[in-house]
Amino acid sequence: MLESKLDRVLALVSAQGGWSTVYSAYPGLNEAVSRSNNHGGSPQVPCPKTGDGRTKFRLFRDWSQSGGGYHNDVGALPGGIDVIAFVEGCSKGQALDKIIDICGGDLSTVSREYVQAVKSTQPKGLNEDxxxxxxxxxxxxxxxxxxxxxxxxxxxxxxxxxxxxxxxxxxxxxxxxxxxxxxxxxxxxxxxxxxxxxxxxxxxxxxxxxxxxxxxxxxxxxxxxxxxxxxxxxxxYIGGCSIKIDEPITGSKETYIGLCEGIETALAIREATGMPMWSCYSDSLLEMVKIPENVTTVIIFADKDRSGAGLEKAQALASRLRREGKVVDIYEPQQDIPAGSKSIDWLDVYVSLGKQGFPFTLPQSVSVYTGASE
Known part of the structure; x- marks a missing residue:
């Protein structure tokens, strides 16, 4: 039986000392490992990708076997490959290559027998119960x-x-x-x-x-x-998911949908522009959202963060969607972030400036109906 690349990478990880070896290459993940080793259990740490927050991420109790963890904005990352894909902002296939590099770059160092032995001991994620x-x-x-x-x-x-x-x-x-x-x-x-x-x-x-x-x-x-x-x-796994407030709308030549992070932000954009909206909950899930093939045009309403994460994730999403053949525009609030705040979003723009703060409005014939009073 031919072993998959995934099986061989997991065997290579095991042979090189386990997930602690892989995670030592990432300061944020190394902190999670250190705290888990020192305190036991599943201590919460800042986001290993951005450093934001104090309690954004934790490793699962079985992380040394599975490599898995939980991110408050993304949900469960069932295994180490999912964790590396999240931290690197890449596909699982690309994450495999990054793990290979960290572990020495040579899959041939693990025998077929060792691959099968490691495969038989791998945790299967959440049990059925x-x-x-x-x-x-x-x-x-x-x-x-x-x-x-x-x-x-x-x-x-x-x-x-x-x-x-x-x-x-x-x-x-x-x-x-x-x-x-x-x-x-x-x-x-x-x-x-x-x-x-x-x-x-x-x-x-x-x-x-x-x-x-x-x-x-x-x-x-x-x-x-x-x-x-x-x-x-x-x-x-919730990567790729979204809260689909509206169905995509088809105009004369295109089918489009708008994307943002929060539900309230989506509702503000709907009121101001008439755009059908999906809420993605967080910038991390925004970056991973999956769009149906029939949607031709995607409008991303990014949050404006001091860290730049909102725009960064929006741009990463836009690049992927353009490779899929879609037309993509990104809009970020032009207002300055208020003193003492970490960010400003399109709900803030709507509250302070109303419809005038938005870059466009759709024709009434293709706008979603909100019943909003003027």
């Missing part, structure tokens, strides 16, 4: 939720208004939901029952992978908890 538990929780929340447009409590409308949005909540697409009872917890303190705006995160084929939750208090304002926005733990 855990996958089914996550699927069950997602289905339970989905089945107990209602479309956000059908909320009669007024909380969804109140939340939109509190963020400076004018969309009539009754016009929201059914990809956004509302839960009247939504439990928030951090695994340490006692869970709190709140309310929530929901967004289905789906893959390129429309399969629901996880649900984004914005926790709300009884007045419809963002809940006063440590992390009022959370993704539910997904049963599978």
């Amino acid at each position: 855990e996958k089914q538990k996550r699927v069950a929780k997602l289905e339970k929340l989905f089945n107990n939720a209602i479309p956000a447009a059908h909320d009669v409590t007024g909380r969804v409308q109140a939340y939109l208004s509190s963020r400076g949005l004018k969309t009539d909540a009754k016009t929201l697409p059914f990809t956004l939901g509302y839960a009247d009872e939504l439990w928030w917890g951090d695994g340490q303190s006692k869970p709190v029952k709140l309310h929530g705006l929901l967004g289905s995160m789906t893959d390129v084929n429309g399969n629901r992978i996880t649900i984004h939750r914005t926790f709300l208090d009884s007045n419809g304002h963002k809940a006063n908890v440590e992390k009022p926005k959370k993704l539910m733990p997904p049963p599978s």
